[in-house]
Amino acid sequence: MSLLSALRGVNLRQYGMIIALVFIMLLFQVLEVMKLDQNFLTPRNITNTVVQNSFILILAIGMMLVIVNGHIDLSVGSVLAFTGAISAIALSDWGLPWWMAVLAAVGTGALIGVWQGFWVAYVRIPAFIVTLAGMLLFRGLTLWVLEAQTISIRSEEFRMLGSGYWAQDSVVGGYHLPTLIIGLVAVVFILWTQISARNVAAKNRIDTGSPIAFFIKTALLVGAALVATFLFAGYRGLPVIGIILVVLVAVYSFVANRTVFGRHVYAGGGNEKAAALSGVKTKQTSFWVFVNMGALAGLAGVVFTARLQSATPDAGNMFELHAIASSFIGGASMSGGVGTIIGAVVGGLVMGIMNQGMSILSVGQDLQSVILGLVVLAAVFFDVWNKKRSSGPIVGTTPGGSGEAKRRGKGPDDSGPSGDKPKDREPEPVGAE
Amino acid sequence: MSEDILRMRGITKRFPGVLALDGVDMRVKRATIHALVGENGAGKSTLMKILSGVYPHGEFEGEIELDGAPARFRGIRDSEHAGVVIIHQELALVPELSIAENIFLGNEQAKNGVISWNHTNSEAADLMEKVGLRDSPRTLVEQIGVGKQQLVEIAKALSKEVKLLILDEPTAALNDSDSENLLELLKTLREEGVTCILISHKLGEVLSVSDEITILRDGKTIETLDTADEAVDEDRLIKSMVGRDLEHLYPPHTPDIGETFFEVEDWTVHHPEHRERVVVHGAGLTVARGEVVGLAGLMGAGRTEFAMSLFGRSWGASISGSARLDGRELRLRSVADAIEAGLAYATEDRKQFGLHLDYDLQQNFTLAGLAKVSKGGVVDLNKITAVSERLRGEFGVKTPSVQQLAGNLSGGNQQKVVLGKWVFTEPELLILDEPTRGIDVGAKYEIYELIHELVDQGKGVLMISSELPELLGMCDRIYAMSAGHITGQVDRENATQEELMRLMTLETARGGVEL
Numbered sequence: 029m030s031l032l033s034a035l036r037g038v039n040l041r042q043y044g045m046i047i048a049l050v051f052i053m054l055l056f057q058v059l060e061v062m063k064l065d066q067n068f069l070t071p072r073n074i075t076n077t078v079v080q081n082s083f084i085l086i087l088a089i090g091m092m093l094v095i096v097n098g099h100i101d102l103s104v105g106s107v108l109a110f111t112g113a114i115s116a117i118a119l120s121d122w123g124l125p126w127w128m129a130v131l132a133a134v135g136t137g138a139l140i141g142v143w144q145g146f147w148v149a150y151v152r153i154p155a156f157i158v159t160l161a162g163m164l165l166f167r168g169l170t171l172w173v174l175e176a177q178t179i180s181i182r183s184e185e186f187r188m189l190g191s192g193y194w195a196q197d198s199v200v201g202g203y204h205l206p207t208l209i210i211g212l213v214a215v216v217f218i219l220w221t222q223i224s225a226r227n228v229a230a231k232n233r234i235d236t237g238s239p240i241a242f243f244i245k246t247a248l249l250v251g252a253a254l255v256a257t258f259l260f261a262g263y264r265g266l267p268v269i270g271i272i273l274v275v276l277v278a279v280y281s282f283v284a285n286r287t288v289f290g291r292h293v294y295a296g297g298g299n300e301k302a303a304a305l306s307g308v309k310t311k312q313t314s315f316w317v318f319v320n321m322g323a324l325a326g327l328a329g330v331v332f333t334a335r336l337q338s339a340t341p342d343a344g345n346m347f348e349l350h351a352i353a354s355s356f357i358g359g360a361s362m363s364g365g366v367g368t369i370i371g372a373v374v375g376g377l378v379m380g381i382m383n384q385g386m387s388i389l390s391v392g393q394d395l396q397s398v399i400l401g402l403v404v405l406a407a408v409f410f411d412v413w414n415k416k417r418s419s420g421p422i423v424g425t426t427p428g429g430s431g432e433a434k435r436r437g438k439g440p441d442d443s444g445p446s447g448d449k450p451k452d453r454e455p456e457p458v459g460a461e
Numbered sequence: 462m463s464e465d466i467l468r469m470r471g472i473t474k475r476f477p478g479v480l481a482l483d484g485v486d487m488r489v490k491r492a493t494i495h496a497l498v499g500e501n502g503a504g505k506s507t508l509m510k511i512l513s514g515v516y517p518h519g520e521f522e523g524e525i526e527l528d529g530a531p532a533r534f535r536g537i538r539d540s541e542h543a544g545v546v547i548i549h550q551e552l553a554l555v556p557e558l559s560i561a562e563n564i565f566l567g568n569e570q571a572k573n574g575v576i577s578w579n580h581t582n583s584e585a586a587d588l589m590e591k592v593g594l595r596d597s598p599r600t601l602v603e604q605i606g607v608g609k610q611q612l613v614e615i616a617k618a619l620s621k622e623v624k625l626l627i628l629d630e631p632t633a634a635l636n637d638s639d640s641e642n643l644l645e646l647l648k649t650l651r652e653e654g655v656t657c658i659l660i661s662h663k664l665g666e667v668l669s670v671s672d673e674i675t676i677l678r679d680g681k682t683i684e685t686l687d688t689a690d691e692a693v694d695e696d697r698l699i700k701s702m703v704g705r706d707l708e709h710l711y712p713p714h715t716p717d718i719g720e721t722f723f724e725v726e727d728w729t730v731h732h733p734e735h736r737e738r739v740v741v742h743g744a745g746l747t748v749a750r751g752e753v754v755g756l757a758g759l760m761g762a763g764r765t766e767f768a769m770s771l772f773g774r775s776w777g778a779s780i781s782g783s784a785r786l787d788g789r790e791l792r793l794r795s796v797a798d799a800i801e802a803g804l805a806y807a808t809e810d811r812k813q814f815g816l817h818l819d820y821d822l823q824q825n826f827t828l829a830g831l832a833k834v835s836k837g838g839v840v841d842l843n844k845i846t847a848v849s850e851r852l853r854g855e856f857g858v859k860t861p862s863v864q865q866l867a868g869n870l871s872g873g874n875q876q877k878v879v880l881g882k883w884v885f886t887e888p889e890l891l892i893l894d895e896p897t898r899g900i901d902v903g904a905k906y907e908i909y910e911l912i913h914e915l916v917d918q919g920k921g922v923l924m925i926s927s928e929l930p931e932l933l934g935m936c937d938r939i940y941a942m943s944a945g946h947i948t949g950q951v952d953r954e955n956a957t958q959e960e961l962m963r964l965m966t967l968e969t970a971r972g973g974v975e976l
Binding site: 228229231285286287288289291292294295298299301302303304305306307308309365366 | 772773775795796797799800806808813814815816817818819820824828829831832835838839840842843846882
């Protein structure tokens with residue numbers, strides 16, 4: 029296999045955004061060295077970017093599942109504000125311990141998810157409408173419970189969730205020791221999963237690609253993990269919120285890829301009718317996707333409130349749009365069925381890094397917004413373009429009629445007589461309850 | 462004016478890695494109906510897309526001569542301007558708009574940018590009369606049947622002063638009487654000097670209506686036949702299409718029929734939206750192990766509705782009646798229940814309801830049987846791959862890898878994936894709804910063999926088909942359905958097309974029920 033064909037085989041959709049993220053980071057590094065004569069890729073900057081965008085990343089994880097399932101959630105910003113307010117009230121008015129306040133917020137979020145999931149999944153009102161209503165509804169409720177006031181947070185433990193660092197005294201040669209250990213474990217884990225996946229594939233006689241491509245891919249992943257480890261360890265270590273994020277990414281990636289529930293989320297979003305006729309409980313799946321989104325919005329509410337050390341009525345404004353943009357930058361498809369958890373997080377980081385980099389370069393808010401808007405458009409354009417590129421020669425298809433429409437990215441077509449023609453009275457599956 | 466309205470010479474079209482058309486020649490005489498036949502993938506649609514400018518001049522090699530002058534279309538607008546109009550399989554109508562609006566879509570009857578509705582509707586009424594459509598021009602397209610929609614398409618073509626009308630599988634979704642109407646209309650148009658190119662899989666109708674037939678195979682012109690010639694019949698066409706003698710369209714099979722294991726009695730289903738409408742009336746049937754049972758009926762007879770309501774109530778409302786499997790009463794509340802109980806339903810519409818076209822074969826094969834490849838809700842990806850590889854081999858899906866997207870497969874291979882998906886759930890009874898719709902002769906044969914293998918394993922198959930010869934060739938017993946009633950059953954020995962047609966159109970059973 030030549031290098032060229034090895035490159036052709038690379039799934040750009042999967043790695044494109046990671047490459048773009050690295051490219052953007054290097055771009056800011058170069059720009060800041062040139063303009064300000066200082067480094068952008070410092071441990072401090074990177075850590076701050078992650079911490080400052082943590083709540084968006086948490087929302088993006090939930091949002092990705094919602095979008096993959098074929099829906100949208102416009103209410104998460106308001107839900108974040110409302111649950112944040114609940115946590116603050118739980119701490120100050122009810123005098124609950126910090127962990128009870130966290131549970132109260134996450135529980136409230138889940139209940140909101142039950143409410144919205146019910147309307148979307150069972151009453152079948154489009155999610156756009158239900159969550160648009162939710163956006164107004166929960167913003168109003170936030171104002172009401174806070175009486176338009178700001179409540180400040182005094183609990184130290186609670187604040188840790190937003191901006192805390194841990195084990196600050198175990199430092200080796202200027203590096204945070206526990207973070208180094210976590211990084212090492214991550215590297216071993218990456219190596220193990222990559223190699224075992226390749227071995228299993230070989231065992232099942234699946235084409236594993238060229239060894240060179242495999243080596244490069246694995247080296248890049250390990251390299252990225254090592255760079256991230258040293259960047260975090262060089263400042264104050266992986267922050268508390270960093271640990272929460274790593275756990276969330278790992279758990280949700282597993283749920284999405286490896287559980288029956290996860291596969292059902294994708295199947296329902298990819299083709300709801302076919303999924304329903306395959307025994308997938310599509311309504312139930314959608315319902316739980318919204319409950320999950322609500323719970324994650326609750327968690328994001330806790331993190332945001334902890335970071336601000338107060339709950340304010342206008343918290344989380346526009347966050348829903350950032351979370352949605354993260355998902356689309358990260359490769360989600362508007363029509364559902366496509367997207368990865370990692371993609372959503374990378375998409376969120378792309379936006380975060382760009383914000384951070386432009387702020388340091390003192391780019392005004394006006395221009396920042398313009399540039400981010402163009403980035404969202406460019407990312408989706410890249411996806412569309414890449415989809416056309418990768419659908420090369422069709423194997424297993426007879427040449428001619430059926431193939432070329434797909435090759436041109438116009439979606440499936442068949443020269444068969446009437447695979448998809450509506451009959452006079454086409455029965456539609458009503459879905460399984 | 463030359464005798465030929467169209468001459469295509471040496472048309473060659475390449476797609477990356479595939480030679481779709483290889484020096485195709487075709488001549489069409491003025492004011493004739495010229496049929497274009499060939500297996501799926503023979504290149505018919507590609508050739509017609511070249512003719513209609515979907516692939517503009519320069520994207521292919523070869524020459525097109527229309528009316529004696531060279532034609533170089535840059536797009537569909539160009540070809541329509543020259544009087545070439547194509548009507549695709551998927552009708553290009555907007556359901557929410559009226560008939561008149563659809564006829565003049567893109568060609569609005571406007572003065573200074575303001576549409577004159579009186580003019581639009583009266584012009585539309587004239588065109589509709591020509592095609593024999595007696596509805597109001599203001600009727601919404603979604604309110605008329607597919608047969609009439611087809612007529613709207615033709616009226617639309619006439620509004621563009623069509624000289625050469627290309628119809629891609631126009632009768633595939635039509636019932637017999639609508640097909641008849643349409644073909645009659647083509648003959649009328651021929652009288653008026655409109656030339657038609659007709660792409661069709663239905664060889665009977667091709668022979669009866671067309672003047673000449675061109676056969677394509679593997680992107681090459683095989684021959685052009687004159688239907689006036691006595692020797693041209695279906696066998697002759699099939700031979701030319703497949704390039705081999707298809708002695709038997711149906712594989713030989715000796716049935717080994719066991720005991721009856723599936724029984725339905727008094728099954729009644731109401732329409733989910735119009736609850737007062739009864740779609741299936743007290744229907745009953747039985748299936749024995751090792752038996753292929755057919756279900757014949759015209760469109761709208763309620764066959765699919767019957768099958769889907771059996772399959773975990775996936776269609777219909779207020780369903781009553783009893784269904785027993787191995788003597789046990791089935792109480793199915795969901796599709797998941799039905800799969801659990803040992804039922805499988807392979808839909809007639811594999812693209813919309815049967816497959817996830819954007820997902821690979823592994824995910825499609827295992828979706829209905831995820832429980833079999835998971836433990837405690839966690840799926841075993843290795844097992845999925847191994848199982849899919851096995852199914853791909855067993856079902857002869859022609860693709861090098863199970864990572865191939867289902868949407869990239871040909872119709873026949875997609876159908877094999879659908880079958881594989883359902884066999885993986887280890888059902889006792891498979892309901893196959895139009896299992897060979899839209900797939901070519903060779904792939905049909907393979908599907909038939911797979912069905913025989915299934916019944917040889919002691920499963921039962923209930924096969925719904927609109928192709929009577931297929932039912933006669935495959936089934937051990939055939940039920941006929943008319944307007945929601947089972948109107949009779951015939952054995953293999955006594956089954957004829959005429960008898961089935963009589964049962965399928967039995968009026969007495971209708972009992973005044975509006976369907």
